[in-house]
Amino acid sequence: MSNFDYDLFVIGGGSGGVRAGRLAAELGAKVAIAEEYRVGGTCVIRGCVPKKLLVYGSRYSSAFADARNFGWTSDSLRFDWPTLIGNVRREVDRLNGVYTRTLEKAGVRIILDRAVLDDPHTVRLANGDAPISAKTILVATGGHPMIPKLPGSEHLISSNECFQLEELPASIAIVGAGYIGMEFASIFAGLGVQVTVIHRGDQVLRNFDADLRDGLAEAMRKRGIDIRINTETAGIEKVDGGYRVHFKRGDSLHAGLVMAATGRLPNTMGLGLDEAGVDLGWNGHVVVDEFSRSSVGNIYAVGDVTDRVNLTPVAIHEATAFAETVFNDQATPVDHMMIPTAVFSDPEIGTVGLSEESAREMGHVVDIYKIVFRPLRYTLAGRDEKMLMKLVVDMASDKVLGCHILGPDAAEIVQMAAIALKMGATKVQFDMTMALHPSAAEELVTLRHKWEAPTPMAGSDAAA
Template identity: 70%
Template sequence: MSEYDYDLFVIGAGSGGVRAARLAAALGKRVGIAEEYRIGGTCVIRGCVPKKLLVYASRYGGEIEDARKFGWDYEDLQFDWPTLIHNVHREVDRLNGAYTRTLENAGVDRFLTRATVDGPHGVRLADREAPISADYILIATGGSPSMPDVPGKEHLISSNECFQLEALPDSIVVIGAGYIGMEFASIFAGLGVAVTVLHRGEQVLRGFDMDLRDGLAEAMRDRGVDLHMNADIAAVEKDGGGYRVALKDGSSVCASLVMAATGRAPNTKGLGLEDAGVELGRNGNVVVDEYSKSSVDSIYAAGDVSDRVALTPVAIREGTAFVETVFEGRPTVMDYTFIPTAVFTEPEIGTVGLTEEEARKKYREVDIYKSSFRPMRATISGRDETVLIKIVVDAATEKVLGVHLLGPDAAEIAQMAAISLKLGVTKPQLDSTMALHPSIAEELVTMRQKWTPPEPIKGSDAAA
């Protein structure tokens, strides 16, 4: 028998932690897991899943309006927020139960309390005095919203609180234009809320392909979302029944509610990691090597807490790679290339691979293929809607480096494109693939004409 209580103890029962615990237990290891909130983590409880359900709800209003042109008629159309949020909570409860049963069926000991690290092989639980020992400890505590440090920050809500609202506000200011900010701005706009977005950068969605960024900003403005770029927040103040957001340029914006979507930070505060000798990074993240091992040989980290790629499928794969490395004797290095990513706005974004900007920095010559068109459904509905599809190619090898989409079903298309990119698809291979007609995705295999950027205006032409 081992000298430790457990072969593995996991702190944090989100997607990565649950996957690692289940797989290790399936190998016959003694596994314990602690979670201070609810089993399922950010994605299941207060992130991807409930947010996507709100996205679906926010799209029905426009789709029902579109239906009139397709021959459908209706009367007395109404939306009820309490009904929606009740049903969302019911689904979250179901998933929480499913995750809990998964751990139970795998034989994992579950501790619904806060856990902290007590040395390289020790774990302390908040509800008991005696520490628990483990051969290996996996930190999988995820991340949480980072709130801007401005006067009046106590008036702000984060994305977490959006799922607890008893009623929809008449108006909302969203601070930040990353994917979380843009998704919630789109959700609220679709549900009839007046939305203002304040962002200190020059364009929304930093890090995404510029054509997608420009296209989404234009589409959101067309939907009535008031986007303010280069907007630095000075303070948030109570203003009657709502709030006033003061900007550093002297202007201000008033709304019923103010939401901050200004990034997320790893949950490492108060975990005892530094006392155990674990190195933390600038953002408080657990610094790990290519095998997810921290500076302490017995302590590993997976998911958002390591601040590598903060996506649920990545956390799951990191948890899997940890078990393969530590308990199966198969050292597994994560591959972070060609990770498909979606932004569930309206219109939707799906992307995989290098942006045009990234590709031009890395490769000597890059070919760009772009197609912009009106989707077929809009020809009857009359909706002002445009699809953008862009392919980034290495000119020397003709290998596809990136695929970027803006429009209906962009995320679903990007998932399938990711398979091709992972396998090293070339542009001629895309060209030789039979198209599925009529569909949006067929544009991926029918684009032949390279896009040529316009020549810059010089000299007297510029003056003219």
Template identity: 55%
Template sequence: MGDFDVDLFVIGAGSGGVRAARIVAGHGAKVLVAEEFRVGGTCVIRGCVPKKLMVYASRFHDDFADAAGFGWSLAAPSFDWRKLVAAKEEEISRLSAIYRANLAKADAPILDCRAEVEDAHTVRVADGRRISARTILVATGGAPVLEPDVPGREHAITSNEIFDLPELPERMLIVGGGYIAVEFASIFVRLGTRVTLVMRGENVLRGFDEEMRIGVRDALIDAGVEIEFGILPTRIDKRANGFSVTLTKGERIDVDQVMIATGRRPNTFGLGLEKAGVELDRLGAVKVDAFSKTNIDSIYAVGDVTNRVALTPVAIREGHAFADTVFGGKPTKVDHANIPTAVFTTPELGTVGLTETEARAAYECVDIYCASFRPLKATLSGRKEKTLMKIVVDGVSDRVLGVHILGHDAGELAQTLGIAVRLGAKKADFDETMAVHPTSAEELVTMRTRTARYFRESIGEEGPGAAIMDA
């Protein structure tokens, strides 16, 4: 190590930081990690894991109702919010302890305190000590933003606090149209809360495939969520028994909780990065190259703090790639294309690859295949639900560019489809694959009817345009 206290100092013990620390320690380097909250980061403590546990809890609402169609007679079910919160806390504490134990086994000790960067090779921890490091890795993740900035904003909660409410709200206002907002709207309406969802935009899930956005919107409405588009709160007033919220058009709504879910930002405030000369973008994200290195040769960053793709598996892959690149002698870039992902509404949305809009902008000829059908389970349960599937194909090479599914276990399907899309599978490969019957997934390999074909054409100096020809 020469004159340095450690080879690597990691700031943040979330998924990316923990993976990097363990792999670097495995390469024989001396590692030290600092975490000011709880080991495990957003995903384990206040993100993916507790959210998915609440998704499961909410879906029993539908399962109990559906059982009657299959001959089951049940007493009227009841729900205990406090019991769910306690069970959730027990599980995330168990997982956090596993993360901590894995660091110890890897000989990567952890400091339970805040750490800030002083210069290219120095970190200052909360007790005032200065620790020198050959390399510094910033893996502090992201944090919710409280926007819009309106009077009374301080009364609202975010996705950080939603998991530990002392009581289940009878009435909740959720602000936002992204995946966090729609997921919690879907969860709480099934747990028995009357949910109103408001957003600036004209539809939910900006950036996702348009037909899937419409499907999620309709499913939320069918579940009982009251949705208002083009509306935001302008004032939040605290009352003795809750909050009175004034909305854009002047109407007021009385609720027990206001949750703001309008986005997340990289968690770089007060880390000292600017003082050390590290370049940040306008949102505060750490600017990095393909190997996660900043403009300072000794400082790297991975995960949500870089604002590349804010997903836990991406942070883990980036952390591992950093370790192999800097300490393993194996330069490794992370491919951020064709990343499978899911939105855990009910039904859930699973997606991988390009949307129809993205494909039309990038390819000369695009074939679109769509299917909408009632899943077999719904025929006896009587539930009014549809499964939507969409395959986006390069009309020239026949390569599958994207697959989008709204239905049960769509996230599970997206994971396996991610392999096929990454390997460059063609629509003919899907067609030649034998179906598993009866399943919803068989539609992916039996879909033969092209719903539309799109051709890009030159329209002179005005640039590219799109012409549609129905198939």
């Protein structure tokens, strides 16, 4: 019989913590999870899911405009923010209930409180209850928005507060041009807000393929979003009617709201990890090995708190591997290669594998295949917006190292392409695959000519 209260104690009830707790319980472990806010974590409560619902809502403005040339007319359309955000909040509440019931059904004890480590096997709750002992402890506390240290930074909102807005501002300035900045810029612009993106770098979406970065910036500017690169923020001042954002070069900008989208930091402060002997990395993340084990043998960590690949499906995969390793005697390391990801901007990005730049930096001699064309749906709509598809191919092995898409349904297409890349598919195998016509995705299997110089813009019938 165990000398511990629990076989597994999970700190953090997000996607990773819930998956690990449920699987461990189903494998026979006695499990408890402590969550200080709401079960579901960042993704479900204040991240991916509510954000994607806002993305859907923001895209109707373009869809209605496109519909006119397809024969649909309506002069009575009106957008109501309280309706959208109210429905989004209700869906979040529903999912919170689903996650809670999933844990309860598996026999996991849910503790709605903050938990802190006293030592490697002991957890203390903020409510003052008696300490709890556990054989294994899993830290799955995720991350939080990083607010830059600037004069007036107290005036900045983060993505968290976007879901709490009771009304939309007439204008917003977004500091930062990564995933979150680009996505919320598209959301607000689609809902009729005047948007300015402020970025100190030389292009949006650092570390993405250069063609995706350039293509997205150009498309968003055409949609009326003001993207200011090589612009560093000096401070934010509260003024009548909103805020004034001051730049280091001396000029300024007025906006109704100012949002920080400058990255996220792991939630490790005040958890007692140092006291328990857990090694932390440069930004406070929990340092783990390939099995998600920390420097303390019985303490593990998964998800954003480890700052490996900060994506919800990665946290879920890491949690699954953790449960298999610790509670099913199946040592399961996590492979972080070939992870597909999307930016739900407008237009959308889907990408998997190496960018052209990364492939060359790693020593690959590559062939590039790409095409830029107007999707069929935009021909009747009359929209002057192009789609990009690109393959990065290793010249020596013919393996497809990267697949990058900008345009409608990019995420859905890349999810399937990721299977092929994970299996080591070659360009010849792509070429041997029959095309599905008419579709945008068929371009991935009909690319025949290596990219050497700009080619004439292809039409929607490029694959004919």
